Amino acid sequence: MAGNDGRGKKRIKLRSGGSHEGLASFLMLLPAIIFLIVCSIYPFIWIFRYICYNYNGFTATYTGAANFERMLSDKTFWMSVVHTFEYAFYKLLFIIPLALIIAVILHTRIMGSNVFRGVYFMPTVISSSIAGMIFTFIFATKNGILNSVLQSLHIVSSPIPWLTGTNVVMAAVTILAIWGGFGNYMLYFTSGMDSISNDVYESAKIDGANGVQTFFYVTLPMLSPVLKVVLMLAITGAFKDYEAIMVLSDGGPGNRSMVMFLYIYRMIFGSATSTAAVQIGYGALLSVVAAIIVGIVTAIYLFISRKLDDVV
Amino acid sequence: MKKKLLSSILAATMVVSLAACGSASSDTTATTTETGDTQTAEADTTEAAATTQTASGDGITITMWTNDRHDMDYIQSAIDTFNSTNTDGITVEFQTVTDNYANQIQLAYQGGTAPDIVTGNGSDISINNFADTGIVIPLNDYISADEEYQKVNDPYNHMYEGYNVKDGNIYSVYSGVRSGVRVEYNTSLITEEIPSTLSDYVALAQKVTDEGAGQYYGIGLTSSGPFGRLLEASAQMSGIYPYDYVNGKFDFSGFKEIVEAGKGLVAAAYPDQQGVDNMRALFAEGQFALWSNASQEVSVFTNQIPVTGFEWGVAEVPTLDGTVKGALNMVPQKGYYILSSSPNQDAAWKVISYLQSEEVMKSYLENGYCLPITDYMAGIIDSSQTGRMVDFATQDYEDVYPPTPSINLTGDDYGTVLWNAVMGYVDVDEAIEDLNTRYNEALEADVASGTVKRLVIKDYDPLHPSKGTAEYLSE
Incomplete structure (x- = not known):
């Protein structure tokens, strides 16, 4: 009984301590919550105000469901959604395996691995707009570096119109995205691998596992929680990319590289090359639709990938 | 219990922030939709601003924004001269704002931090928006009282409906013109x-x-x-x-x-x-x-x-x-507009009158920043000073087209679509049919909703588009 009493007292003490801790946690979270509300939730709600309006920044006219009807029949927007999926597919197809392979190689502590890690990470810290400008020169049809290299290696006989060819522009956009993003994911994977205990690798070694077996049966399963997060970040990131595309191809040629957030940006902020007025109301509606699309994709991914957490 | 408490506090915080934000946004809506009330509210703000300025010293500070970079040094030197020589105690502060220019002005106006003067080329300052919302003021009274200004700038012969003029009100007078292509x-x-x-x-x-x-x-x-x-x-x-x-x-x-x-x-x-x-x-x-x-x-x-x-x-x-x-x-250049929020509109006019004086304009045009728009200035400037600008001299067939209705277009604008047809990305017949459909559907919808007015010029002359009589119809 005494023991029970003791446990009871202890429980009460804990509860009382927990209450203080809860309050402290809440107070510590409060600034972040306020910032979240002001900087994220409120702007999102602000958008909803204009989805039924024609709003050019000066005058707002209520138009009922007109924006919604326009959205349903807006071929350019729906093509931009298709292009977004295409872009995300290509990007993820290459960037995740590449980042993982590089991370595994660098994790073996080969000579100069820290230097390589820095070099591979460097594109991440370069502004995507600047990268877009630089790649404009790299992808130039005449005197472009990429075409010169491909021609000197006899891979192609005539220069490829990377930025003016509708059949190759997505490849150009994807190359830029991979160059700019894989260092970041590589770093996530490297950090994840650093947290895997050496004991596991030693056990595998004692059991006679070779490098490939170690990767598939030790590293990859142990990395799965990290992989789940990285994949989710990569998916949402790929769906929201537009800055570098705006500078590199501006959605062209013939809207072939137009992705949905670039289209929305043009609606809300206008375009230097367009004579059309800004359409904040319609852009607001498209933002909501885009958010729903990204949300659905993320939810499907989380459903499919729910087992990745259970591996460890 | 703890969860309930946390949820209640969170909910209360959200309600308070949303309510606060909601009231702020209602004000914004008022400024964007109810023009008359806006002006009254702004007048209150400007009175307060005027009090602050007067209290801060004897002089008057006029702030001017421009989106022109090419003539920035010249305008700054002219302003420096004005600041050191004017006897009215006026000091001009000059700023270049190039990104999202029109939106920046509108936001500053709503936030009470707008400049006194803004410049604009062509339809940078969309008069249908800026005049309708009362952001800029008509300059007719100032112009009619300033004969020297009229002689140099010939404002009554350079009234471009939809650019610098609306319903007979002149909102700016252009300093020059950029040639056609x-x-x-x-x-x-x-x-x-x-x-x-x-x-x-x-x-x-x-x-x-x-x-x-x-x-x-x-x-x-x-x-x-x-x-x-x-x-x-x-x-x-x-x-x-x-x-x-x-x-x-x-x-x-x-x-x-x-x-x-x-x-x-x-x-x-x-x-x-x-x-x-x-x-x-x-x-x-x-x-x-x-x-x-x-x-x-x-x-x-x-x-x-x-x-x-x-x-x-x-x-x-x-x-x-x-x-x-x-x-x-061709695109008229460098119009000067006075904002209704300016507490010192008379002083602002003095600044404009100086910047568009014969002395300043002569040197401005001779430096080749744009072509003269008036016969008077064209006769005064030394064209040997303007270099290759002489090759771009205004031709008889050049004129300013009245701005077409600014519609809420779905999809790409005509420049993009027609270029796509030139490049072979779309069929030209389909492109033209698509443009006719989309542009006219948007025009009809916007006219019906009252967002824009239909522009009709019955006596339109394709060789002199600015000379016709513009009518803005609600149907």
Whole structure:
């Protein structure tokens, strides 16, 4: 009984301590919550105000469901959604395996691995707009570096119109995205691998596992929680990319590289090359639709990938 | 219990923030939709601002914003002179704001931090928005009381409905004009005269490309608004315009021939279509022979990207059949607007009157920042000082087209779509049908909802579009 009493007292003490801790946690979270509300939730709600309006920044006219009807029949927007999926597919197809392979190689502590890690990470810290400008020169049809290299290696006989060819522009956009993003994911994977205990690798070694077996049966399963997060970040990131595309191809040629957030940006902020007025109301509606699309994709991914957490 | 408490606090925080934000946003809505109330509210704000300014010292500070960078140093030096010589205690603070200019002004106006004066070229300051919302004030009274200003700037003969004028109210007076598009060409690569028909022009471009054999090309095309750099100008001079002013609707059917001719230009063009400055640099390097742009190229090819390896010539834009049937659009430059929120509007006018005085304007025009818009200034300036600007002198067939209704268009604008047709990404007939449908559907919907008014000019003359009588209809 005494023991029970003791446990009871202890429980009460804990509860009382927990209450203080809860309050402290809440107070510590409060600034972040306020910032979240002001900087994220409120702007999102602000958008909803204009989805039924024609709003050019000066005058707002209520138009009922007109924006919604326009959205349903807006071929350019729906093509931009298709292009977004295409872009995300290509990007993820290459960037995740590449980042993982590089991370595994660098994790073996080969000579100069820290230097390589820095070099591979460097594109991440370069502004995507600047990268877009630089790649404009790299992808130039005449005197472009990429075409010169491909021609000197006899891979192609005539220069490829990377930025003016509708059949190759997505490849150009994807190359830029991979160059700019894989260092970041590589770093996530490297950090994840650093947290895997050496004991596991030693056990595998004692059991006679070779490098490939170690990767598939030790590293990859142990990395799965990290992989789940990285994949989710990569998916949402790929769906929201537009800055570098705006500078590199501006959605062209013939809207072939137009992705949905670039289209929305043009609606809300206008375009230097367009004579059309800004359409904040319609852009607001498209933002909501885009958010729903990204949300659905993320939810499907989380459903499919729910087992990745259970591996460890 | 703890969870309930946390949820309640969270909910309360959200409600409070949303309510606070909601009230702020209601105010914003009021400023954007109820023009009359806005002005009253703003007047209160400006009174407060005036009190602050007067209390801060004896002098009056006038803030001026511009989106022009090319003449920034000249305007700053003129302002420095004004600041040190004026006897009214006025000090002008001059700022350059180039990104999202119109939106920045509107946001500053709503936030009570707007400047006293803003400048604008063409329709940078969209008068239908800025005048309707009461952000800028009419200058009629100031102008009518200032005879010297009238002599130099000839405001009553340069009233462009929808640009600087609305319903008889003059909101700004332009200091000059940017010419319509001209052809600039490399005289080392082209020794013959530039053809007057578009088909011969295409043939010339192809001939130079063939001669170049991959070393140089006939023509350069940019990725930045390519349709407007030559083909749209050619269409205008051929009497083809996207808007039917007489019937008050959009009509793109005349563009088919222009698009077809454009395909020949693409075939003869330098392989890359890059940004304007990149293409200018390639022209200056002799990589292609034909380029086209307006009078800003004088400053570009003289100072910014100097052409040193060859002489560059200037010629008129070719038309479909070699005759001019419509006006070439030119853009009026450097209008000065006074904001209704300014507590010192009289002082602001004094600043404008100085910056558009004969002394300042003469030197401004002789420096080649733009072409004179008035006969008086054209007669006063020493054209030997303006350098190559003389090659871009205003032609009889140049005029300012009244701005077409600013509609809420679904999808791409006509410049993009017609260029896509030139490039072969879409069929030209389908492109024209699509543009006619989308533009007119948007126009009808916006007129019906009251977002825009239909512009009709019954006595429209394609060679003098600004001279007609504009009517703005609600149906």
